[in-house]
Amino acid sequence: ETGVTQTPRHLVMGMTNKKSLKCEQHLGHNAMYWYKQSAKKPLELMFVYSLEERVENNSVPSRFSPECPNSSHLFLHLHTLQPEDSALYLCASSAAGLAGPTGELFFGEGSRLTVL
Amino acid sequence: RKEVEQDPGPFNVPEGATVAFNCTYSNSASQSFFWYRQDCRKEPKLLMSVYSSGNEDGRFTAQLNRASQYISLLIRDSKLSDSATYLCVVSTVGGSQGNLIFGKGTKLSVKP
Numbered sequence: 001e002t003g004v005t006q007t008p009r010h011l012v013m014g015m016t017n018k019k020s021l022k023c024e025q026h027l028g029h030n031a032m033y034w035y036k037q038s039a040k041k042p043l044e045l046m047f048v049y050s051l052e053e054r055v056e057n058n059s060v061p062s063r064f065s066p067e068c069p070n071s072s073h074l075f076l077h078l079h080t081l082q083p084e085d086s087a088l089y090l091c092a093s094s095a096a097g098l099a100g101p102t103g104e105l106f107f108g109e110g111s112r113l114t115v116l
Numbered sequence: 117r118k119e120v121e122q123d124p125g126p127f128n129v130p131e132g133a134t135v136a137f138n139c140t141y142s143n144s145a146s147q148s149f150f151w152y153r154q155d156c157r158k159e160p161k162l163l164m165s166v167y168s169s170g171n172e173d174g175r176f177t178a179q180l181n182r183a184s185q186y187i188s189l190l191i192r193d194s195k196l197s198d199s200a201t202y203l204c205v206v207s208t209v210g211g212s213q214g215n216l217i218f219g220k221g222t223k224l225s226v227k228p
Contacts, residue, residue, distance in 0.1 A: 042120070043160070043203070043218040090159060105216065107159035 003027040006091050006108035013081065014116050021076040021111045023091030030095070032074040033105065034066060037088040049074060081115045088112050119143060120219035122204050128225045133194045137222045139187040139204030148207040149180055151189050154221065155200045163189075163202070194226045 004025045013019050025032060034046040046060045049068040063085075065077040074091055089112075092105040122139045129135050141149075149166035164171065166178040166187055177190040187204055204219040 040124075040220065042220045045216070104162045105160075107161070109159050 004093055004106050004108035006111050010112050012114045018079040021089055023074040023108055025072055025093040029093035030071050033092040034076050035090040037090055083115050086113055086115045119217045120204055120206050122219040122222045124220055126223040126225050129194055130227055134192045137189045137202055139219055141185050141206045143208055146206045146208050149187050150205040152203040152205055153200045160203055196226050199224055199226045
């Protein structure tokens with residue numbers, strides 16, 4: 001069983017909807033990440049939180065809005081998405097501090113998003 | 117030039133075969149290197165780190181050539197359960213949490 005859980009596993013939404021993806025880690029880590037995985041493209045880092053503070057935002061459109069209320073929970077709020085935003089959204093956590101990840105990211109199983 | 121480049125495959129091999137994957141990276145300041153494995157419709161998981169001197173974990177051998185900016189993964193005696201996509205991952209150290217760069221992955225299919 002994974003130490004990082006994501007809900008929902010599948011989501012279909014229209015372009016005018018507002019929805020949220022949720023991630024919870026049970027590993028005692030202090031850094032959490034959102035990645036986007038599209039077909040035939042490498043994993044793309046979207047956001048990083050370390051000790052609940054956002055430390056990275058990789059030029060992600062404002063229609064994606066992250067929230068990290070505590071070190072165990074991470075949300076990705078979605079609004080007015082486009083069909084090209086359809087992808088697998090992966091949450092991950094790591095134990096490292098601001099020095100950077102050791103290389104071991106623990107991923108959740110992902111939320112597969114389809115935007116109609 | 118892409119930051120981390122891998123042959124996408126697929127590599128279709130029979131059980132028992134030896135298969136090698138290659139990966140090149142563009143940033144000479146890269147410090148740490150890893151192979152992740154991603155099964156179909158599952159999340160990526162760390163397979164092994166890659167050390168300068170090369171390292172082995174059972175049937176898996178990883179090697180690094182810093183001069184050529186090249187990383188390899190060798191799988192001996194392939195099993196059906198080795199079928200997955202293998203992701204080459206490179207890290208630069210620079211104070212940022214988000215410094216892991218993923219390749220697109222190489223797909224391996226091991227057939228009976």
